[in-house]
Amino acid sequence: MSHPERLSTSGGDPARDTAQPSLNGVGGESLAEFAARHGLTQSAARPSPGKYIRALWQRRTFIWNFASAKTASTYSSSRLGQLWQVLTPLLNAGVYFLIFGVLLNTDRGISNFTAYLITGVFVFTFTQRSLTAGARSIGNNLSLIRALHFPRASLPFAHVLMELQQLLISMAVLLIIVLATGEPLTLRWLLIVPVLLLQFVFNIGISLAIARLGAFVRDIQQLLPFITRTWLYFSGVFFFIPAMAQRFADQGHSWVGQVLEANPGAVFITLMRYALIDSFHSDVAPYDMNFTQMWVLGVVWSLIAFLGGFWYFYRAEERYGRG
Incomplete structure (x- = not known):
């Protein structure tokens, strides 16, 4: 008996039989039914959300x-090595202090502008770098994606975790x-x-979303510096x-x-200043800032970003690495 994929559908034309597999299996059974009956599944099919989440957890190591x-x-080729994890945000903070603290005098109303500024720079840099790393997480790992079968969300997760590790040193x-x-x-x-x-949960969410965009629209990587600078x-x-x-x-x-x-960028910065800087409380007192509301906003932004970003990324799971 002939192989089901070689059954003729072209009136006996061998050329067409070779180029166009039949949709009929044995005894009129479709190929999909034939595959299902023998326990075969599509290799690149997207699993259910529950299976996908379990697969992610299994790959936590x-x-x-x-x-x-x-x-x-990251900094293995640099003479100062991992020290750049701290020097980069410090140098950025120094530039901002010179421009906005000394030249433009934007520190009016802030008792401890040095701590205020450096806290803001360090916290926002975490989100900024997570976003940039997420945009590159798929495109820069195509060989890994095409060689191995694993949940593609592992890559944005790993890149944001890498930025968290670097932030902890800076903290x-x-x-x-x-x-x-x-x-x-x-x-x-x-x-x-x-x-x-x-902030970590929020960064994962936006990184997952930008990872899908970056996988199919490479120009987003060129736009990101302008987007993050404006957000800053x-x-x-x-x-x-x-x-x-x-x-x-x-x-x-x-x-x-x-x-x-x-x-959201301001929310996480404000919450960190609330935790670290005691004088910040007296600075904002005349303006009656509601810190309880800030905590609620932090939770809401984190959940929206994570759930929305995860679902958006997951919907294109079977398309990553193709083409």
């Missing part, structure tokens, strides 16, 4: 080791700077953990959002200040 290896190799330096600028060690420092956890300017890294919001409210545009305060 791979994700951690992949992130650790990437962290170790040790940040804590020293905060103490050196006169801030006391308080119990609020314990809030650093939930703030980082919320609206996130209160080097200006005082409560004062800015009050200025817009006095002009009858209170909604502008509300948008600035609800911006």
